[in-house]
Amino acid sequence: MADIQTLKEESRVFPPPADMMKHAAISGMEAYQALCDEAERDYEGFWARLARENLSWQTPFTKTLDESDAPFYKWFSDGKLNVSYNCLDRNLDNGNADKTAIIFEADGGEVTRLTYRELHGRVCQFANGLKSLGIRKGDRVVIYMPMSVEGVVAMQACARIGATHSVVFGGFSAKSLQERIVDAGAVAVITADEQVRGGKHLPLKAIVDDAFALGGCDAVRNVVVYQRTSGKINWQQGRDLWMHELAASQPSACEPEWVDAEHPLFILYTSGSTGTPKGVQHSSGGYLLWAMLTMKWTFDVKPSDVFWCTADIGWVTGHSYIAYGPLAAGCTEVVFEGVPTYPDAGRFWDMIARHKVSIFYTAPTAIRSLIKAADANPAVHPDRYDLSSLRLLGSVGEPINPEAWMWYYKNIGHEKCPIVDTFWQTETGGHMITPLPGATPMVPGSCTLPLPGIMAAIVDETGQDLPNGQGGILVVKRPWPSMIRTIWNDPARFRKSYFPEELGGKTYLAGDGAIRNKDTGYFTITGRIDDVLNVSGHRMGTMEIESALVAHPMVAEAAVVGKPDETTGESICAFVVLKRPRPEGDEARQIAKELRDWVGKEIGPIAKPKELRFGDNLPKTRSGKIMRRLLRVLAKGEEITQDISTLENPAILEQLKHAI
Numbered sequence: 001m002a003d004i005q006t007l008k009e010e011s012r013v014f015p016p017p018a019d020m021m022k023h024a025a026i027s028g029m030e031a032y033q034a035l036c037d038e039a040e041r042d043y044e045g046f047w048a049r050l051a052r053e054n055l056s057w058q059t060p061f062t063k064t065l066d067e068s069d070a071p072f073y074k075w076f077s078d079g080k081l082n083v084s085y086n087c088l089d090r091n092l093d094n095g096n097a098d099k100t101a102i103i104f105e106a107d108g109g110e111v112t113r114l115t116y117r118e119l120h121g122r123v124c125q126f127a128n129g130l131k132s133l134g135i136r137k138g139d140r141v142v143i144y145m146p147m148s149v150e151g152v153v154a155m156q157a158c159a160r161i162g163a164t165h166s167v168v169f170g171g172f173s174a175k176s177l178q179e180r181i182v183d184a185g186a187v188a189v190i191t192a193d194e195q196v197r198g199g200k201h202l203p204l205k206a207i208v209d210d211a212f213a214l215g216g217c218d219a220v221r222n223v224v225v226y227q228r229t230s231g232k233i234n235w236q237q238g239r240d241l242w243m244h245e246l247a248a249s250q251p252s253a254c255e256p257e258w259v260d261a262e263h264p265l266f267i268l269y270t271s272g273s274t275g276t277p278k279g280v281q282h283s284s285g286g287y288l289l290w291a292m293l294t295m296k297w298t299f300d301v302k303p304s305d306v307f308w309c310t311a312d313i314g315w316v317t318g319h320s321y322i323a324y325g326p327l328a329a330g331c332t333e334v335v336f337e338g339v340p341t342y343p344d345a346g347r348f349w350d351m352i353a354r355h356k357v358s359i360f361y362t363a364p365t366a367i368r369s370l371i372k373a374a375d376a377n378p379a380v381h382p383d384r385y386d387l388s389s390l391r392l393l394g395s396v397g398e399p400i401n402p403e404a405w406m407w408y409y410k411n412i413g414h415e416k417c418p419i420v421d422t423f424w425q426t427e428t429g430g431h432m433i434t435p436l437p438g439a440t441p442m443v444p445g446s447c448t449l450p451l452p453g454i455m456a457a458i459v460d461e462t463g464q465d466l467p468n469g470q471g472g473i474l475v476v477k478r479p480w481p482s483m484i485r486t487i488w489n490d491p492a493r494f495r496k497s498y499f500p501e502e503l504g505g506k507t508y509l510a511g512d513g514a515i516r517n518k519d520t521g522y523f524t525i526t527g528r529i530d531d532v533l534n535v536s537g538h539r540m541g542t543m544e545i546e547s548a549l550v551a552h553p554m555v556a557e558a559a560v561v562g563k564p565d566e567t568t569g570e571s572i573c574a575f576v577v578l579k580r581p582r583p584e585g586d587e588a589r590q591i592a593k594e595l596r597d598w599v600g601k602e603i604g605p606i607a608k609p610k611e612l613r614f615g616d617n618l619p620k621t622r623s624g625k626i627m628r629r630l631l632r633v634l635a636k637g638e639e640i641t642q643d644i645s646t647l648e649n650p651a652i653l654e655q656l657k658h659a660i
């Protein structure tokens with residue numbers, strides 16, 4: 001993660017390219033300021049105008065923002081629309097019918113192209129198939145699929161019939177999947193036989209079967225299976241259906257189900273600082289407005305662009321900037337199944353060249369690993385590829401350190417492409433703080449300024465505004481259309497997590513720390529202020545990993561902390577006390593491996609601790625609290641200089657100092 005001191009001193013400023021400035025949707029800082037002023041002057045009027053101009057409403061709304069049940073805000077609540085209609089049908093009517101909607105590239109390199117008309121047909125057929133299974137508006141459908149055209153079709157088909165989808169990332173374990181199926185009360189699961197990553201076939205359907213075996217999935221009537229590899233799978237007659245067979249006999253027209261703007265489009269589970277993952281519930285109208293508008297504002301998407309967001313549909317970035325935003329904006333997008341390092345670490349650059357990608361959106365972690373790869377092997381250095389189609393670059397998921405920013409700017413963008421460092425969250429639905437490509441002068445490592453209408457601020461623990469230059473808590477002072485509506489099944493937790501009483505109950509608490517530059521007012525995100533880790537842009541709660549560890553019969557106690565990592569931003573370091581004597585040497589290594597695999601099975605491979613250390617105990621205060629700040633110092637391999645007078649058992653620090 002970027003060192004805060006370096007960022008404070010970062011003084012390089014990169015103006016946006018002149019020609020981009022001329023043609024951008026928001027052209028120049030005056031245009032940006034004018035939009036901010038409009039929002040300031042007439043907040044509801046501003047959003048109402050944008051919602052009318054950008055979305056097609058079946059029933060126009062008359063009420064813009066309803067704050068009567070704050071913080072359960074409602075937007076455009078008496079309006080009706082359909083998200084899939086806005087993404088697909090609208091493009092058939094406005095001359096995009098034969099335009100390529102999706103360029104899909106599979107892991108092995110096979111390319112499939114679909115026009116808007118074809119995508120519309122596929123979505124309608126599958127939507128009719130889902131209806132034939134009795135799936136209705138408001139039903140929940142879990143999607144556990146690889147990156148594929150079919151994954152996007154599944155999401156759009158749910159939206160078309162008003163079913164609320166919950167996509168679960170294909171790297172999650174059977175147990176994580178089962179918890180989400182149960183919490184969402186899903187009536188169907190859409191999956192694939194297998195997924196392919198870096199040439200390897202990995203099971204998906206088998207994991208769905210395992211999730212069912214864990215119990216509690218009784219509401220699920222059907223499992224719909226996309227045939228990706230034709231690998232061998234178990235089949236439950238009556239429950240399991242092939243996706244292609246279900247769609248085949250269906251008409252290729254499907255009247256969209258018109259839903260209220262507030263109708264839940266999706267639930268997406270994400271990690272919090274405590275307890276089980278939270279089902280973040282999003283709306284239809286407000287969510288789509290922002291997914292589409294940020295395509296125009298942040299990415300300045302034009303009809304001729306080829307847009308590529310490398311995220312997975314299992315994360316929010318894949319929702320807003322693969323499944324919905326690009327289609328609502330009518331652009332051509334690349335959807336990619338594989339990994340950045342297969343068949344070699346030139347894959348991204350090669351794909352950009354072959355598909356003439358003009359807007360490229362990826363995560364700092366990918367950039368950092370590709371820097372390493374390019375340094376190690378000149379054959380995959382980006383200068384070997386024709387990247388001249390690029391005109392805009394984006395970054396998302398975690399802070400981008402200035403060195404990675406500069407490499408991205410020089411080697412990928414050839415100093416011609418602005419970089420939009422987009423700060424946002426699962427809960428915010430779309431971008432919040434980001435440079436605008438035709439307006440904002442960029443500073444490496446800073447996400448710069450909030451988008452018009454986003455009232456971001458930095459406050460102290462009591463909610464008092466802090467002056468620029470003083471770090472504090474990042475908040476958003478006014479509701480915005482694409483914000484989280486509630487936590488599925490847990491409105492009390494929604495209030496407590498995001499609208500705490502200490503901040504007055506109406507201010508959104510992002511969970512990140514931030515600081516604004518004294519002169520420019522630019523924001524720099526300083527990292528989470530709760531027990532949430534960010535490993536390769538994946539969000540994980542330390543508590544979740546600790547619970548998984550202590551569920552192992554050998555483990556007595558565990559504490560998990562983040563440790564700065566050059567490539568993944570943060571890595572997971574676990575301190576473990578076993579029920580048996582502290583192991584050493586080979587035995588320690590063997591048990592560490594067993595525990596790592598265990599966490600992989602409990603949560604998913606992304607949650608496996610990179611490092612495990614064993615102690616006879618953990619550093620605790622006299623009242624028995626684990627002193628995590630000391631563990632963080634130990635994980636970094638630094639000497640403890642802090643006050644340890646409250647520490648009950650100082651001798652333990654020596655044991656935990658070294659990795660096994």
Ligand code: 6R9
Pocket residue numbers: 270315316317395396397398399400421422423424425426427447510511512525527528534537538539
């Ligand atoms: C979109 C997404 C959200 C957390 C967020 C913050 C970190 C995301 C960032 C960033 C610095 C950026 N984060 N973008 N930090 N600069 N441009 O990533 O959603 O998975 O919910 O993660 O990621 O810590 O709070 P999500």
